[in-house]
Amino acid sequence: MTAADPRTIYLSDYQPYSHLLEQVELCFHLDPAATRVKARLHMAPNPLRPGKQDVRLDGEGLKLISCAVNGEALNVVPDATGLSIAAARLPSGAFVLETEVEIAPEDNTALEGLYMSNGMYCTQCEAEGFRKITFYPDRPDVMTRFKVRIEGDLPVLLSNGNPVAQGADWAEWDDPWPKPAYLFALVAGDLVNFPDHFTTMSGREVALNIWVRPGDEGRCAWGMASLKAAMLWDEQVYGREYDLDIFNIVAVDDFNMGAMENKGLNIFNSKAVLASADTATDDDFARVESIIAHEYFHNWTGNRITCRDWFQLCLKEGLTVYRDQQFSSDLRSAPVKRIQDVLALRARQFREDGGPLAHPVRPDHYIEINNFYTATVYEKGAEVIGMLRRLVGDADYARALDLYFARHDGQAATIEDWLAVFAEVSGRDLTQFKLWYTQAGTPVLKVSEDWADGRYTLTLEQENPPTPGQPEKAPKLIPVAIGLIGPNGDEVVPTQLLEFGEAKHSYVYDGLGARPVASILRGFSAPVIVERSVSIEDRAFLLAHDSDAFNRWEAGRTLGKELLARMITEAAEPLPEFLAAMEALAFDDTLEPAYRALALRLPSEDDMAATLFAAGHVPDPAAIHAARDALHLAMAQQMRPRLAALESAMHVPGAYSPDAASAGKRALRLGVLGLLARLDGGSAAREAYYDASNMTESFGALAILLEIGEGSTVLADFEEKFQDDRLVMDKWFAVQVACAKPEAMADVVRDLTQHRGFDIKNPNRFRAVFGAMAANHAGFHEADGAGYDLLADWLIKLDLLNPQTAARMSTGFESWPRYDIDRQEMMRAALERILASKGLSRDLGEMAARMLAR
Ligand code: BES
Numbered sequence: 001m002t003a004a005d006p007r008t009i010y011l012s013d014y015q016p017y018s019h020l021l022e023q024v025e026l027c028f029h030l031d032p033a034a035t036r037v038k039a040r041l042h043m044a045p046n047p048l049r050p051g052k053q054d055v056r057l058d059g060e061g062l063k064l065i066s067c068a069v070n071g072e073a074l075n076v077v078p079d080a081t082g083l084s085i086a087a088a089r090l091p092s093g094a095f096v097l098e099t100e101v102e103i104a105p106e107d108n109t110a111l112e113g114l115y116m117s118n119g120m121y122c123t124q125c126e127a128e129g130f131r132k133i134t135f136y137p138d139r140p141d142v143m144t145r146f147k148v149r150i151e152g153d154l155p156v157l158l159s160n161g162n163p164v165a166q167g168a169d170w171a172e173w174d175d176p177w178p179k180p181a182y183l184f185a186l187v188a189g190d191l192v193n194f195p196d197h198f199t200t201m202s203g204r205e206v207a208l209n210i211w212v213r214p215g216d217e218g219r220c221a222w223g224m225a226s227l228k229a230a231m232l233w234d235e236q237v238y239g240r241e242y243d244l245d246i247f248n249i250v251a252v253d254d255f256n257m258g259a260m261e262n263k264g265l266n267i268f269n270s271k272a273v274l275a276s277a278d279t280a281t282d283d284d285f286a287r288v289e290s291i292i293a294h295e296y297f298h299n300w301t302g303n304r305i306t307c308r309d310w311f312q313l314c315l316k317e318g319l320t321v322y323r324d325q326q327f328s329s330d331l332r333s334a335p336v337k338r339i340q341d342v343l344a345l346r347a348r349q350f351r352e353d354g355g356p357l358a359h360p361v362r363p364d365h366y367i368e369i370n371n372f373y374t375a376t377v378y379e380k381g382a383e384v385i386g387m388l389r390r391l392v393g394d395a396d397y398a399r400a401l402d403l404y405f406a407r408h409d410g411q412a413a414t415i416e417d418w419l420a421v422f423a424e425v426s427g428r429d430l431t432q433f434k435l436w437y438t439q440a441g442t443p444v445l446k447v448s449e450d451w452a453d454g455r456y457t458l459t460l461e462q463e464n465p466p467t468p469g470q471p472e473k474a475p476k477l478i479p480v481a482i483g484l485i486g487p488n489g490d491e492v493v494p495t496q497l498l499e500f501g502e503a504k505h506s507y508v509y510d511g512l513g514a515r516p517v518a519s520i521l522r523g524f525s526a527p528v529i530v531e532r533s534v535s536i537e538d539r540a541f542l543l544a545h546d547s548d549a550f551n552r553w554e555a556g557r558t559l560g561k562e563l564l565a566r567m568i569t570e571a572a573e574p575l576p577e578f579l580a581a582m583e584a585l586a587f588d589d590t591l592e593p594a595y596r597a598l599a600l601r602l603p604s605e606d607d608m609a610a611t612l613f614a615a616g617h618v619p620d621p622a623a624i625h626a627a628r629d630a631l632h633l634a635m636a637q638q639m640r641p642r643l644a645a646l647e648s649a650m651h652v653p654g655a656y657s658p659d660a661a662s663a664g665k666r667a668l669r670l671g672v673l674g675l676l677a678r679l680d681g682g683s684a685a686r687e688a689y690y691d692a693s694n695m696t697e698s699f700g701a702l703a704i705l706l707e708i709g710e711g712s713t714v715l716a717d718f719e720e721k722f723q724d725d726r727l728v729m730d731k732w733f734a735v736q737v738a739c740a741k742p743e744a745m746a747d748v749v750r751d752l753t754q755h756r757g758f759d760i761k762n763p764n765r766f767r768a769v770f771g772a773m774a775a776n777h778a779g780f781h782e783a784d785g786a787g788y789d790l791l792a793d794w795l796i797k798l799d800l801l802n803p804q805t806a807a808r809m810s811t812g813f814e815s816w817p818r819y820d821i822d823r824q825e826m827m828r829a830a831l832e833r834i835l836a837s838k839g840l841s842r843d844l845g846e847m848a849a850r851m852l853a854r
């Protein structure tokens, strides 16, 4: 177990830092091979740590040039992780500690700390990258004001806060807001900007800029519009105003994550900010909008109020994801957004929670914190906030947030602080609720029903499955939103919230004239797995009548899953009732197209594997693939006479606009084209490709053609058109792997790694190939184990260059316990091979060890 590893860090060991940092001055003299960093730390004893304390500074890979205290040189020798200065060598009271170090940004392939991307300098400091820049107490509870001077022969020199002075080859920045080191940023390069401005609610004028490489100016307008929308929304919905004179965003091609919320200087993976009609799909546009909002929202939830330690990561990430989800929901369609979020939660978080990597929303130990930026911390962390809000109500939610901002502004806070404001405003005891933060695993909600003499009885039971290190668990408080529907489709009991907190409880509804059909877990009111046996008639009834849009979709989804499961395990035929219900939904013009498009999407193969495993079967990837394929074909045949008409009805005429309504139509049209391709050999999709006037249509059509094995001409055409466009070529790489026939996937991957455009050092390109591979369920799990070997080979190679991305991509193996013994052994062998590899990082090492549970 990882818990025994001597490098393990425990929440229970938390201690405040020995000193307070009153201010820090940094001076950078930039050079690709030998950047010099001078730091002046104004330190004082921390009254919370009585007695004279040693100073311990974090530092990794730094060449120490000099060190001085109050101007007097000090002879110190750093160790592998930092620098210690004994209390005896320090003056009593406050002092200034100065260091100068040398670093080589051009050699930094880990993309953490100060590194270079296409000739541009940039930084990534969260979580613990600042220690690769200078010696410093690199922990989020040490907050201070930063003054930064940058010297370098480049036209644009940026850092946090407000610009204070600049000359030919230098610039000075001053950030008035105390912040932890992980929010520090520096950018220097030959950049052009896309400027705009925003007036805040109190009348402050803020200059807004998106900085990009020359040539990318034409892809900034959407990001800028999204930023302004986010700024306005945070004022209107949360009363939060921006607090500097300038807000800069920079697009970087080489970036491990999506984007980073550095104070006043957000740094973005270019794929998360650049968007234009001919290079980005509707999904890309929506994603840019939400990531820009997410990073902007961190200015309050993360920056003004930060985390006391990294165990509290969900304090900023769960809350900020919750806020960005709300934002997208307000700007677009709320039901569609909820369905998309639940799909993502199930695909990533339930998968994580059900395997060897399961951990609580607030973990209590880790080896490498970068491994805990997970779907559990993020998405389940956001669900927990949604539950809290349902429990206390909208008014108390707003009051709790106001209190949180007022009380903790400028502080590094904890989940206890967060829950305390809710307990205070609502008068509730949240002790049981807190289990959502400390217990891992997805609860199973078992539903049984009884109807007799006008009385409907609903019995709920919860099971909290064992997870690594947590064999047994107490029941959680689960908010279950339910409604009862009468035979004519009317709500006989409108939505109410059951606060279910026991292992088992029955709820009785008397005086009903006829047997109701219950709609349970409306809006997906809690992140649980519902087990309930419902007749096909009742599911079809809910699909037709549920007033809750989420549950209406869910009824079709569950029906589809149950049917697929029977097709796989009992060779059942596609059920006519299901096909008819799907057809009714797809052609129901009272429903928005985006919703209908989602309804047409069958459960993923990975989802089916999880479902079968939970039901006690050993999932056979090839059988799942075949059944899903057969059901898709049956749907196409069912709807055959009407598909062409729907396809043309969903054409969006005129110039491209990324708005939700147009995007919804395009999504439904592509869903229909996918069905048509099963019947016409792809002729309609091919036509759509050549007629396309935007990336959504051309890329969507390309994927459909590849799925049916008819994509090669179009694929070559696409490459020819976009060969010089890095972001579009990422799509080209990914789609071939994702849509490859299972037996051909490994060869496709091998060929792509030989392609001149493949670059192991670029995380987007690596993810395009190997992320798509793990997403091709049947291909990755081909019986010969070729997929497993390939992933292991490349993770081992990548780990030597970029441990963080290698570790994240290793989750391709996290579901190994679901499969048959042969596959299990092959996956375990791949993980063992990783563990034994030379130069293995802490990042990938921890992941492999946890997956192997040792
Ligand atoms: N703070 C993170 C970025 C980050 C993550 C830095 C891990 C270092 C290590 C940022 O706010 C974030 O959460 N970004 C997400 C996108 C967001 C929309 C969920 C990302 O990069 O994927």
Ligand code: ZN
Residues within 6 Å of the ligand: 294, 298, 316, 317, 320
């Ligand atoms: Zn975030």
